[in-house]
Amino acid sequence: MKTEDLKNIKDYKYGFTTDVENIRSPKGLSEETIRFISNIKKEPSWMLDWRLKAFNRLKVLKEPDWQKPKYPKINYQDLYYYSAPKSASTKPKNLDEIDPKILETYKKLGIPLDEQKRLNGIAVDAVFDSVSVATTFKDELTKKGIIFCSISEAIQKHSDLVKKYLGSVIPLSDHYFATLNSAVFTDGSFVYIPPNTRCPMELSTYFRINASETGQFERTLIIADKGSYVSYLEGCTAPMRDENQLHAANVELVALDDAEIKYSTVQNWYPGDENGVGGIYNFVTKRGACRGKNSKISWTQVETGSAITWKYPSCILQGDNSVGEFYSIAITNNHQKADTGTKMIHIGKNTKSKIISKGISAGKADNMYRGLVEVKNKASNSRNYTQCDSLLMGNKCGAHTIPYIKNNNSTSTIEHEATTTKINEEQLYYCNQRGLDQEEAVSLIVNGFCKEVLQQLPMEFAVEAQKLVAISLEGSVG
Amino acid sequence: MLNIKNLEAKVDNKHILNGLNLDIKPGEVHAIMGPNGSGKSTLANILSGKNGYEIKGEIKYDGQNLSELSTEERAQKGIFLAFQYPLEIPGVNTNVFLRTSLNSVRKARGEKELDTLNFLKLVKEKSSELGINEKFLSRQLNVGFSGGEKKKNEILQMKILQPKLAILDETDSGLDIDALRIVADGVNSYKNKDNAFLIITHYQRLLDYIKPNFIHVLSKGKIVKTGNAELGVELEKTGYANFI
Ligand SMILES: Nc1ncnc2c1ncn2[C@@H]1O[C@H](COP(=O)(O)OP(=O)(O)O)[C@@H](O)[C@H]1O
Ligand SMILES: [Mg+2]
Numbered sequence: 001m002k003t004e005d006l007k008n009i010k011d012y013k014y015g016f017t018t019d020v021e022n023i024r025s026p027k028g029l030s031e032e033t034i035r036f037i038s039n040i041k042k043e044p045s046w047m048l049d050w051r052l053k054a055f056n057r058l059k060v061l062k063e064p065d066w067q068k069p070k071y072p073k074i075n076y077q078d079l080y081y082y083s084a085p086k087s088a089s090t091k092p093k094n095l096d097e098i099d100p101k102i103l104e105t106y107k108k109l110g111i112p113l114d115e116q117k118r119l120n121g122i123a124v125d126a127v128f129d130s131v132s133v134a135t136t137f138k139d140e141l142t143k144k145g146i147i148f149c150s151i152s153e154a155i156q157k158h159s160d161l162v163k164k165y166l167g168s169v170i171p172l173s174d175h176y177f178a179t180l181n182s183a184v185f186t187d188g189s190f191v192y193i194p195p196n197t198r199c200p201m202e203l204s205t206y207f208r209i210n211a212s213e214t215g216q217f218e219r220t221l222i223i224a225d226k227g228s229y230v231s232y233l234e235g236c237t238a239p240m241r242d243e244n245q246l247h248a249a250n251v252e253l254v255a256l257d258d259a260e261i262k263y264s265t266v267q268n269w270y271p272g273d274e275n276g277v278g279g280i281y282n283f284v285t286k287r288g289a290c291r292g293k294n295s296k297i298s299w300t301q302v303e304t305g306s307a308i309t310w311k312y313p314s315c316i317l318q319g320d321n322s323v324g325e326f327y328s329i330a331i332t333n334n335h336q337k338a339d340t341g342t343k344m345i346h347i348g349k350n351t352k353s354k355i356i357s358k359g360i361s362a363g364k365a366d367n368m369y370r371g372l373v374e375v376k377n378k379a380s381n382s383r384n385y386t387q388c389d390s391l392l393m394g395n396k397c398g399a400h401t402i403p404y405i406k407n408n409n410s411t412s413t414i415e416h417e418a419t420t421t422k423i424n425e426e427q428l429y430y431c432n433q434r435g436l437d438q439e440e441a442v443s444l445i446v447n448g449f450c451k452e453v454l455q456q457l458p459m460e461f462a463v464e465a466q467k468l469v470a471i472s473l474e475g476s477v478g
Numbered sequence: 479m480l481n482i483k484n485l486e487a488k489v490d491n492k493h494i495l496n497g498l499n500l501d502i503k504p505g506e507v508h509a510i511m512g513p514n515g516s517g518k519s520t521l522a523n524i525l526s527g528k529n530g531y532e533i534k535g536e537i538k539y540d541g542q543n544l545s546e547l548s549t550e551e552r553a554q555k556g557i558f559l560a561f562q563y564p565l566e567i568p569g570v571n572t573n574v575f576l577r578t579s580l581n582s583v584r585k586a587r588g589e590k591e592l593d594t595l596n597f598l599k600l601v602k603e604k605s606s607e608l609g610i611n612e613k614f615l616s617r618q619l620n621v622g623f624s625g626g627e628k629k630k631n632e633i634l635q636m637k638i639l640q641p642k643l644a645i646l647d648e649t650d651s652g653l654d655i656d657a658l659r660i661v662a663d664g665v666n667s668y669k670n671k672d673n674a675f676l677i678i679t680h681y682q683r684l685l686d687y688i689k690p691n692f693i694h695v696l697s698k699g700k701i702v703k704t705g706n707a708e709l710g711v712e713l714e715k716t717g718y719a720n721f722i
Binding site: 426431451 | 564
């Protein structure tokens with residue numbers, strides 16, 4: 001690790017803001033706000049109706065409070081639900097039409113959008129606050145019948161697909177934050193892979209929160225039709241602000257017969273400062289349905305940012321022989337808190353799930369794995385394997401593991417293993433004695449600890465993620 | 479190369495070393511023997527820079543005050559400790575560890591980092607000299623290694639890092655005769671006029687293979703007797719009782 005990098009990150013190198021003129025919805029949560037969003041996105045009326053239905057439902061729902069990390073009450077009337085650069089109010093048709101300031105922002109983030117310098121073999125959708133500002137490689141994908149665009153565009157142009165699948169995995173009334181999202185979601189990505197098609201490149205969305213006092217309500221929908229394959233990756237950053245900002249996303253995945261979706265997240269939202277001031281509340285609902293036989297959904301997440309991370313990417317294994325996987329690294333440092341894990345619901349026969357969770361806690365942080373494995377009575381011969389490992393650095397941090405297990409089929413088996421270890425002084429001394437400095441030693445040990453998960457990431461991102469892991473623990477020992 | 483004057487060390491107000499003096503010159507092999515708990519490992523740890531000791535006295539290494547150097551700087555300047563109990567580091571591939579380590583040392587010496595290809599060539603050569611199977615290097619560092627394998631791995635690291643002062647803390651304990659010979663050959667083939675060894679051992683049998691220039695008897699944190707290679711043979715017969 002170069003000291004340069006370390007210094008950068010100490011100040012959270014993504015913490016800058018971009019000064020652009022914004023269009024905002026009226027402040028607060030109201031029917032007016034929802035109509036504003038739907039109108040500005042030129043949505044068909046069924047979409048508005050759907051949103052309003054969610055909004056009505058929301059009025060009777062209560063915010064959940066069973067999670068470990070507590071947070072001050074959010075004043076929903078004090079937030080903006082839509083904020084977009086003025087220049088993006090009509091979606092730019094090509095890069096020349098994008099505000100250079102926004103292009104510059106993505107360049108600074110290491111996500112060049114211009115076609116000459118585009119990331120090698122990776123198609124990117126860039127979401128800036130509430131709107132998608134650019135999607136690369138569109139033509140090449142279209143040739144194969146693959147749809148990769150913003151959800152706003154999909155609602156207009158691929159209405160049938162959206163209508164059929166939106167809310168089919170996360171019902172409109174699922175729980176407070178999911179319902180809130182259904183009412184006010186602004187943008188996100190839409191992916192459709194036609195039958196028997198292997199998506200020829202990584203698809204990736206980069207989420208950026210820029211405006212203050214603004215919540216980001218992302219909605220992503222990915223459909224892998226029969227016999228198709230897609231690998232999708234999302235990345236996220238936000239400026240440093242001393243207010244807490246809410247990111248409440250809904251992500252739905254649908255895999256039909258023999259289809260596979262690999263979904264990876266590298267989450268590096270602003271975590272707040274060393275004293276716990278500011279940072280993103282990352283309250284996200286992610287759920288995948290293995291609807292067809294032999295289908296597979298694999299979640300990989302590297303969660304290093306956010307003040308609070310609260311999410312359980314899940315798999316509903318409906319199709320016979322379907323497979324669900326969850327690979328997770330959750331790192332909490334300073335005052336960060338994470339309550340994360342997964343749900344694997346076995347419904348079809350011979351379904352398999354695997355959970356590998358690596359929690360790393362440093363400073364005064366708290367890290368919780370919470371996971372449900374449920375085998376329904378018809379899911380005969382199903383298998384789950386869960387492994388939860390926690391690594392503690394120092395004496396002031398915490399790690400907790402809560403596995404919920406429900407097995408209603410006697411032919412199925414659920415296996416759970418858990419370990420908690422501390423990076424010990426002796427290991428560090430051993431590394432130091434071999435010439436490694438403290439940071440190198442920690443990075444080596446921690447990356448060793450999470451290797452199984454890092455290996456799941458697409459190659460291009462594994463190296464970045466490895467660096468991020470080391471960086472987010474900077475200064476946590478010695 | 480190394481000059482220790484009046485070294486005292488305490489942990490939690492417990493005196494462990496009580497006025498230890500030792501001079502080591504390039505090309506020399508020094509052996510330290512002494513009963514359990516006499517402070518041998520403590521001396522080794524203090525030289526290599528482990529934290530947690532309250533230290534008085536003076537240690538000079540190549541004319542520099544050792545206390546000014548961090549643990550990794552000492553390693554980079556050529557102090558190597560073969561641990562009595564090598565640490566297990568789960569998830570870390572042995573080869574990756576060796577390469578990271580070698581490159582940190584090379585960088586500090588102003589040398590170019592070795593690329594994977596050249597590193598593997600080097601490791602292959604050194605491990606075959608020690609009869610270490612290559613497969614073993616793709617395993618997690620020391621995890622599930624037998625006692626003998628761990629000790630051989632320490633000597634492999636020594637041969638790769640090329641230290642000036644190598645401290646071996648009971649590297650021979652727990653080795654069978656064949657492994658002992660391999661380890662001793664490893665030391666002998668590395669020994670030259672510019673480097674030096676400090677070998678902590680309980681057994682004369684290692685000193686049959688590696689001829690020391692001096693043998694010191696450590697008791698209650700002090701060197702109570704210094705002799706030549708003959709002293710080891712005598713100790714083997716009579717035990718420490720005559721000296722402590
Ligand atoms: N960290 C420590 N805390 C307390 N006592 C220690 C510590 N390290 C060593 N000692 C004590 O110091 C004495 C010398 O230990 P050590 O140097 O390991 O001896 P040797 O290697 O000669 O067997 C022993 O009594 C041991 O218990
Ligand atoms: Mg000892």
